[in-house]
Amino acid sequence: MARLLIGVDAGGTMVKVAVFDETGRELGCEHRPNPMSFPHPGWTERDPDRMWRSVADGIRILVERLGIDPADVAAVTAAGYGAGVFLLDAQGDPVRPALGSTDSRAAALVAQMQRSAGAQKLSLATSQGVWTGQTSVLLAWFQAHEPGVLDRTAHVMSCKDFISYRLCGQISTDVTDAGCAGLMDLERGEYARDALRDAGLGAWLAKLSPIGQPGEIVGGLTDQAAALTGLRAGTPVARGVFDVVSCSLASGFSRSDQLGVVAGTFSIDSTLHRTPCLDPMPTLQSAYPGAPGHYIATIATPTSASNLEWLCRTMLAAEAERAQAAGKSIYEVCSELVAAGEHRKSDAMFLPYLFGGPDGAPGALFGLTAGADLGDVLRAVFEGIVFAHRQDIDLLLGGRDSACPGSVLLAGGPSKSDVWSQMFCDAINMPLTVAEGSEFGAKGAAICGAVAVGMARDIPSAVKDMTRIARVYNPRPEQVERLEQQYRRYRRMSRELSSAWMPGPEPTPSCFAGAQA
Known part of the structure; x- marks a missing residue:
């Protein structure tokens, strides 16, 4: 019986591929470049197909290096950076280079939108602020500055959903990516259609990907993807989550008395809430599959380990x-x-x-x-x-709706450093733990894969069974x-x-x- 799980994490600078056993133990990982281009000041773009080749190469090299029998791979699952945007035409080919979440071409537009009643309504409907790398904002920018892009686009996708599409040929997104993108009414669990129309984005509605739940099978690996990755055609491809949520799952984040800190391209700091947090208005907010009935509220700024x-x-x-x-x-x-x-x-x-x-x-x-x-x-x-x-x-932690955490869970590159982890603990002045493993984004994806193929009952159970504390720090x-x-x-x-x-x-x-x- 196949018992290995492959997780992919496509971040701001690197694609990471890792393989895990059913207990969540990391057996090996492979890093491949995920290069960004900067055609104008403040623009951050990448070639979607080059990113896909990095993913496929990473999987193939990892399988060969570890001597993995493709029949032993139970599922492949992708995570990727949230927001930004990937735009495909009706044939599934990129319309233009993809945008990263660090893209700031829409800075002037954000200032206009913040004064717009329609944008304010959209912000309230999606329970998060308006910011430059947000998918909804970037769609508005294209509509204003590259209108031909709207005409040629058939599918609006996120990073991890583009990878899943290349793996299995199926188009869908999940509740976490749709929430992060600033497109989803969190409490209704569906696209904020009326608010998007009021914000002038109605023309994009038919192009948005269908929303599903993480931890479900999206499709099977295509023959073409199998040839590129070295895996078997038909291998289940599971629906993952965006990287903030993926790292949070892999660090064991599951309670409202915890503070989740992910240090990577962005400074990612999160708390869990029973209802959407509106004061303070977070940068990102989505449903959180690691604690059903909760929402993850995140302040995100590009000020971290990058x-x-x-x-x-x-x-x-x-x-x-x-x-x-x-x-x-x-x-x-x-x-x-x-x-x-x-x-x-x-x-x-x-x-x-x-x-x-x-x-x-x-x-x-x-x-x-x-x-x-x-x-x-x-x-x-x-x-x-x-x-x-x-x-x-x-x-x-300074608003009316803020949580009151008493401990910190640290993930991301700095968590690999003992001195840096202790520094986070001292500066935040709370006990801090680092979970076992090195590739948290890929592991969170693998957790979703375990649920999709029946290795775990649900995502909370998989988090409990597949995560362990590696180190503990006190101020x-x-x-x-x-x-x-x-x-x-x-x-x-x-x-x-x-x-x-x-x-x-x-x-x-x-x-x-x-x-x-």
């Missing part, structure tokens, strides 16, 4: 080559340098706004002295990313105090730099609209 990835790819390129030659990851080296200098006196500070900051605040590194070394710079980067999360968490009082002081300076410098940097009285709209205090 800033370190940029630093390693550019200024530390030579260090990365040396690390690779020594059989290490550059990220391991960074963590070692931060740990070695953690107790050194340093006032260096980093604002992780390379992809956009609150009220137009720029990315910045300051407070250096001649005695600073690379470890001090990296510690500032680590702390700045933690503070960006903390700033979003303060907003998330250190002396570091809590130090980081609190540094955080207050961080907030002050962010405000002052924004004021000095912006050329006029009106701040540039960004995906931070509605998502910052």
